[in-house]
Structure formats: C-alpha cells, structure tokens
Amino acid sequence: MTVYEKPTLEIPQVEVVLSEYFQSTVTEITPLEGGNLSTVFSFVVLDKEYVIKFSDLAGHFEKERFISKLLSSQGIPFPSCHRLGKFQSLDYLISEKISGxxxxxxxxxxxxxxxxxxxxxxxxxxxxxxxxxxxxxxxxxxxxxxxxxxxxxxxxxxxxxxxxxxxxxxxxxxxxxxxxxxxxxxxxxxxxxxxxxxxxxxxxxxxxxxxxxxxxxxxxxxxxxxxxxxxxxxxxxxxxxxxxxxxxxxxxxxxxxxxxxxxxxxxxxxxxxxxxxxxxxxxxxxxxxxxxxxxxxxxxxxxxxxxx
CATH class of the missing domain: 3.90.1200.10 (Aminoglycoside phosphotransferase (APH), C-terminal lobe)
Incomplete structure (x- = not known):
C-alpha cells in the first residue's frame, strides 16, 4: 500500500521563498502540526503573524484564494491570502495567521x-x-x-x-x-x-x-x-x-x-x-x-x- 506523504521542506528553503516576497526581516519560522495535504509553517514579519503552506496538488491553493475572498468579504473569520506562487515543483500560499x-x-x-x-x-x-x-x-x-x-x-x-x-x-x-x-x-x-x-x-x-x-x-x-x-x-x-x-x-x-x-x-x-x-x-x-x-x-x- 502506498501511503500519501505531504511535501517535506527545511526552514532554509522556506526562508528563500519568503525573502522573495517580504522586504522586511522574517523571523520565527516554525513548522506547524496538522494539515494532511499541505506542509505548513508560521512566521512573523514586523510583529504580524503569517502562515505559508506548500502542496504538490495542482490547483489546491487557487481554490483557497477564491474561498478566502468569498468568506472574508462577508464577515466570516477566514485567513486573507497575500501571495500564491511556485517553489521548485510545489505550489505555495502565504496568508494571514488567525490568532488562537x-x-x-x-x-x-x-x-x-x-x-x-x-x-x-x-x-x-x-x-x-x-x-x-x-x-x-x-x-x-x-x-x-x-x-x-x-x-x-x-x-x-x-x-x-x-x-x-x-x-x-x-x-x-x-x-x-x-x-x-x-x-x-x-x-x-x-x-x-x-x-x-x-x-x-x-x-x-x-x-x-x-x-x-x-x-x-x-x-x-x-x-x-x-x-x-x-x-x-x-x-x-x-x-x-x-x-x-x-x-x-x-x-x-x-x-x-x-x-x-x-x-x-x-x-x-x-x-x-x-x-x-x-x-x-x-x-x-x-x-x-x-x-x-x-x-x-x-x-x-x-x-x-x-x-x-
């Protein structure tokens, strides 16, 4: 049986991706538990918390970006999306981190x-x-x-x-x-x-x-x-x-x-x-x-x- 395994990334790789988007210093890059289909890290820029998610499933994050706009524009507390891009063979999505x-x-x-x-x-x-x-x-x-x-x-x-x-x-x-x-x-x-x-x-x-x-x-x-x-x-x-x-x-x-x-x-x-x-x-x-x-x-x- 082949068990699905989500992508594996090291923090230096995440730093490379984030440095291309944020001009300010990125700190506290931390792997997060959970997420069966995505690899997730939290990080901080200018005292504001964000998350970045990586996936090898095509189109996974385009849908999330649409849903984010649909829900957040109507007052539902769902993370707003900041950037969608590619790193090597993976898609990634940067969004705000909701507290809690x-x-x-x-x-x-x-x-x-x-x-x-x-x-x-x-x-x-x-x-x-x-x-x-x-x-x-x-x-x-x-x-x-x-x-x-x-x-x-x-x-x-x-x-x-x-x-x-x-x-x-x-x-x-x-x-x-x-x-x-x-x-x-x-x-x-x-x-x-x-x-x-x-x-x-x-x-x-x-x-x-x-x-x-x-x-x-x-x-x-x-x-x-x-x-x-x-x-x-x-x-x-x-x-x-x-x-x-x-x-x-x-x-x-x-x-x-x-x-x-x-x-x-x-x-x-x-x-x-x-x-x-x-x-x-x-x-x-x-x-x-x-x-x-x-x-x-x-x-x-x-x-x-x-x-x-």
Whole structure:
C-alpha cells in the first residue's frame, strides 16, 4: 500500500521563498502540526503573524484564494491570502495567521462552552451569498462548481478513474489496504438513495469543518481555516462536525439554534443521513490510504449501522 506523504521542506528553503516576497526581516519560522495535504509553517514579519503552506496538488491553493475572498468579504473569520506562487515543483500560499489554537487543544469543558458559537459561525458560513457562481461539488479556481448537479458530483467523486487527483488509482486500495469492496459498495448504494434529498440544495460547504480547523482563544471562536470548499447541501458540514465531536450532542444543538433563528430545514433526517454517507465514503478511502486502521473501522461501524 502506498501511503500519501505531504511535501517535506527545511526552514532554509522556506526562508528563500519568503525573502522573495517580504522586504522586511522574517523571523520565527516554525513548522506547524496538522494539515494532511499541505506542509505548513508560521512566521512573523514586523510583529504580524503569517502562515505559508506548500502542496504538490495542482490547483489546491487557487481554490483557497477564491474561498478566502468569498468568506472574508462577508464577515466570516477566514485567513486573507497575500501571495500564491511556485517553489521548485510545489505550489505555495502565504496568508494571514488567525490568532488562537485549534479547538482540539481546548479542554472538554471549553469545547462544550464554545459549541454554541461554533454552531452560529457554521450557520453564517453556510449561508453566505454565492453571487453569480454556478455548479455543484468541488469549487474550481474560477469559483464555480465542477458538476451540474450534486448527484453527478457524488457519482464522479466515487468513480474509479480519478486521473491527476489525490485519488488517482484509489481502486488499488481494495487490494493493498483495509478498504473493503463489499462495504464500500453497500454504503455507496445507500448514498445514492439518500442523495436525492440533498440534491436540491446549493450552499457553501467548508468541506473539513472539524475541531482541527476551528480556532479559539479558549473563550471565543477566533476563526476557521483550511476549507476544502464545495457547493451543495450545508448539512455535509454538520455531519462532519458531529462525527468529530460525538460527545457534545452537536446535531441537537444545531437544530435548536436553527429553530431559534427561524430557519426551516425540510427533510432534515434524510439529508443528514445522505451527508453522513457522502462524508463517510470519502473518510473510508482516506483512512485506508493514510493507513489509519482504527479510524477506518470506527467509521465503517457507524456507516453500516446508520440505517439499520
């Protein structure tokens, strides 16, 4: 099995890149944990904090730049982008660093206290105005979705042929990893059935809305980072958050808040199940590709029991 490994860089290489953009002295270049697909460093220029991310996935950062403008222009605390460029075979993106630590580093009590604020931010983010964009599924660098419908996107993202993407050759995982073809097929058939309920809804989806991409100072939420943006049913983000914060009764808190602000969500139960199957199939493949067997079997159990 080939496990994906993100790019490796040394600090002197990062210094070379930053010296080409910043005229002032760059200090405190520090590798950051997290980020499964990018290598990330923080640094300081004139007492202001920034981050630089490196990726070998083509087009990864053009999309982030679009999403940054979409969200930050509408008051969502998402890092503003400063420069996108190339270093050797890698793309890089320099952006502001939002203060705070990820929600995962907060105590259980703090996470419980912060959850209402997380739910409010999630709701605001999912309901940003999308302007003249069109399409569903993954957001391109031009701001449009990659497919004409949600179901078309779901079929494409689970197809065998994914040439040129992170998932190229992913069918090999059935032979080289813990990924099971019969389990995948069963969950995929359920996904197609429930996706009909998600189909009519087009909103902004963060795509990775969990405790490692939500920042806090311990008292309040300070921002969100690392969107894998899509257009579709916003309940995909809720399903992600619920999977990662299983002890906090996320869905009930979310529904309470929607009722409080008078947002009606028709077919909620069917749509959240469709969202969980959508996330779940990506999760099964990702955990198998990364070699994370415990996470794979935990998610496998939840998916198979969803509609029993």
């Amino acid at each position: 630590h990820n929600l995962a580093s907060c105590s259980p009590e703090q996470r419980r206290h912060l959850l209402p604020e997380v739910v409010q931010l999630l709701t605001r983010m999912n309901h940003v105005e999308l302007g003249e964009t069109n399409g569903y599924g993954m957001i391109n660098s031009d701001g449009n979705g990659t497919h004409n419908s949600w179901t078309e996107y779901v079929i494409a993202v689970n197809a065998e042929n994914q040439t040129g993407s992170f998932w190229e050759g992913w069918y090999d995982l059935f032979k080289t990893s813990c990924l099971e073809k019969d389990v995948f097929d069963e969950c995929y058939n359920r996904l197609l059935a429930y996706s009909t309920y998600n189909e009519p809804h087009r909103y902004f989806i963060h795509g990775d809305f969990h405790q490692f991409n939500i920042l806090s100072d311990g008292q309040h939420i300070t921002g969100i980072i690392d969107s894998n943006g899509k257009y579709g049913d916003f309940l995909v983000d809720l399903a992600t958050l619920d999977w990662h914060l299983q002890t906090l009764d996320v869905i009930q808190q979310y529904q309470n808040y929607q009722q409080q602000i008078d947002i009606s969500i028709p077919n909620f139960e069917e749509r959240i199940i469709g969202a969980k199957y959508y996330n779940g199939l990506i999760g099964l493949r990702f955990y198998a590709k990364m070699g994370w067997k415990d996470a794979y079997f935990g998610l496998r159990k939840e998916l198979l029991s969803l509609t029993n």
